[in-house]
Amino acid sequence: MTELTTLPTITVLGAGYVGLTTAALLANAGYKVFAIEPNSERLKVIKSGQSFFYEDGLDVIIKTAIDNGSLVATNSYEQSIPHSSVVFSCVGTPDNPDGSSNLAYVYSAAEEAATLMKPGTRYVQKSTVPVGTGREIEALFQKSNLAVHYVSNPEFLREGTAVYDTLFFDRVVAGGDNAESVDHILAIYKRLEQHRHSIAQLGTVDTSERKGQYIATSLNSAELIKVTANAFLALKISFSNSIAKLADAVDADIVEVMDAVGADERIGRPFLNAGRGYGGGCFPKDVSGLIASGLSNGVDLEIMQAAQLVNKSMPGYILEKLRENLPKGLKGARVAVLGLAFKAGTSDTRRSPGVALANTLARLGATVTAFDPIANEEACRDLLKGVSLADSAQQALNTADVIIIATEWPEFIDQKPRYYEEFSRARVIVDAVNRLNKHSYISAGFQYIGVGR
């Protein structure tokens, strides 16, 4: 990879989880970065040097770059694109009702940028798009007679550890027809890698070393790599959940099973945690997007359809286990749902299993009080009226007969049974994340309900 002799000015289109993290980190590595955010409320927050979502370490990194002028937040394409030689597209790709990816923002961002990019600009796609999208955007640029190089540069960061994942990556992938542009994009990350310790320290995030790889591929391979990686992780989770159902039926413990299965290096322990299934802004939509993309190319990805079915079944499966264990059933049961974020470390409640559990319980006639240390506000949008929100875990526990741990926040899973005894009379605890020490709860007199345990 060639070293950068002059540093490019960069525009990042879309300042969401991926765009804002990327923009703030690149700005701290010495690049001049414009971050375009059309939503005026969000733009105001970013300009004040903060993020509009919770992400560990990110705020101070944004503030540093805003204060020293290396990061400029704007809603203006005119102010940024003509001055940039690299444009990263990080706009949202929600899913259509049929599960396919909605590329409206991807195309409108490319069309608007096309009117302003100067020849030789490198247009880099970070949004997750189905294979073939890059070729269509290239055609769009060609129609406008634009000499722009298109590079696919899929994003692998996880919410909650976005800063660490971007700085200490397993791999950076860039794919495109123009080898020099692919190399240039990889070199931009190389500089970020050279500055990673000082940036991580600024955000006080983890600095555990990882030896990342730089991988140059063809355009279509790069596009397929991203969705394949997420689909495989989703597959691991659904596989574990399927085996968890069998473990329940044969009185085995899925945690013991997967600890031993995952000790085989060929398999690996990560993403074998059974529980309430995957949620969030990526896995559910990437899996349905991959299925739709397969179908539109004449390929039936049955294995992903099965993964999706298993995932959708998990909240219902857990509530059915609970119902079987309650003499009077779910109707009228007073339930505390602890955790509404789709996983710990984030305020994101998109497709959150905790929200699904709370809403389904309310529909079935239970009295539900829910609490999340960070995601209460965001969860409001999706919670049914029948679900009350508590201001603290204690308040949610106060009136409960049943406790459900739906997100693995340390303040829920690191407690001893004594904590739940003190704040609640409930003696039934549903561990929907399989993270409690089941023996200590059983010894303390709780009825412990896990998933495959």
Ligand code: UDX
């Ligand atoms: C994911 C990918 O990990 C990341 O590489 C990609 O860029 C975006 O999508 P994210 O959605 O932030 O990241 O969360 P992740 O940590 O992967 O978890 C996804 C979901 O799977 C969560 O709901 C999590 O609770 C669940 N999960 C994860 C399990 O149910 N079991 C596991 O073993 C691991």
